[in-house]
Amino acid sequence: MSKNKGILIVVSGPSGVGKGTVVDMLLKKLPRAVLSVSCTTRAPREGEQNGKSYFFISKQAFLKMIDEGGFLEYSNHFENYYGTPRFFVEEKLKDSDVILEIDVDGAENVKKLYPDALLLMITPPSKDELIRRLKMRGTEDETLIQHRLERADYELSKSKIYDYTVINDDLNQTVDNILKIVETRRKG
Ligand code: ADP
Ligand code: 5GP
Numbered sequence: 001m002s003k004n005k006g007i008l009i010v011v012s013g014p015s016g017v018g019k020g021t022v023v024d025m026l027l028k029k030l031p032r033a034v035l036s037v038s039c040t041t042r043a044p045r046e047g048e049q050n051g052k053s054y055f056f057i058s059k060q061a062f063l064k065m066i067d068e069g070g071f072l073e074y075s076n077h078f079e080n081y082y083g084t085p086r087f088f089v090e091e092k093l094k095d096s097d098v099i100l101e102i103d104v105d106g107a108e109n110v111k112k113l114y115p116d117a118l119l120l121m122i123t124p125p126s127k128d129e130l131i132r133r134l135k136m137r138g139t140e141d142e143t144l145i146q147h148r149l150e151r152a153d154y155e156l157s158k159s160k161i162y163d164y165t166v167i168n169d170d171l172n173q174t175v176d177n178i179l180k181i182v183e184t185r186r187k188g
Contacts, residue, residue: 006032006097007185008089008114010107013122014152016134018168019101022122025175026099030182033097036089039065042080045139055085073102073109078147082106097182104158111161118185120178121162125169127152 009026013019027033039055041062050056057065062081065071072090074083084100092098100110110117124130130152134145159165164181168174 006093006095007182008093008110008117009033009097009099009182010110010117010119011099011101011122012104012107012120012155012162013168014124014130014155015148016130016137016152017122017124018133018171018174019122021171022168022174022178023099023101025171026178029175029179030097032095033099034092035099035101036084036092038082038084038100038102039071040080040082042078042082072113073106075103075105077103077105077151078144084110104155104161108158108161118182119162119164120181121156121159121165122168122174123156123159123165125167 011019011023023035027035037051037053037055039057039062041057041059042054044050044053044056048054048056059081062074062083065083065085066074070086071083072086074081076082082103084102084106089098089100100106102110107119111119124133131145131149134140134148140148166174166177166181
């Protein structure tokens with residue numbers, strides 16, 4: 001990796017584990033880091049803003065973007081599409097660290113395109129705690145929570161492809177651990 005090029009940091013983990021919370025804190029502590037905002041066809045949750053949490057687009061617009069080669073990677077789950085816009089990542093990586101908060105299938109595809117990417121899997125301290133956090137967030141009904149828990153087992157089973165697994169127990173400790181990992185990678 002050349003000296004001025006940023007690090008592509010991929011953050012994955014089961015829904016509700018705290019990825020969004022951790023990434024928000026990382027962005028404040030890593031001055032060179034920018035977040036790649038994904039496109040999705042799912043409906044916004046309360047409080048989610050278009051262009052900030054995601055670009056919320058129609059299925060038709062998403063399929064058109066696939067055809068045009070507009071995604072670095074994309075996947076389809078919970079009956080919706082999620083994808084990383086290609087152009088933003090390619091441009092920003094020239095001089096910034098770029099954070100992708102994506103699922104395990106996306107991470108696997110990114111690793112093929114960018115073997116130097118730093119893959120981080122965030123795991124919960126326990127399954128009960130994951131359920132507690134999902135319920136506490138209060139953005140999904142029981143059926144959707146059940147879907148997300150089933151998906152969690154799949155996500156966790158793929159942790160072998162990741163460079164590091166970080167347990168998100170104490171939030172500040174988690175962020176500190178990740179900052180140390182990033183600095184170690186930067187030193188190469
Ligand atoms: P994700 O992006 O992985 O779906 P969120 O960042 O939305 O998860 O976090 C889910 C819930 O868990 C939120 O209510 C958040 O405040 C809470 N949370 C995140 N990290 C921790 C932690 N280390 N300890 C306790 N609660 C946490
Ligand atoms: P949520 O609906 O909870 O926001 O996200 C569901 C899952 O989609 C999470 O695992 C999240 O990391 C993943 N995801 C979000 N954006 C992308 C993306 O651009 N590509 C892929 N492959 N997964 C994504």
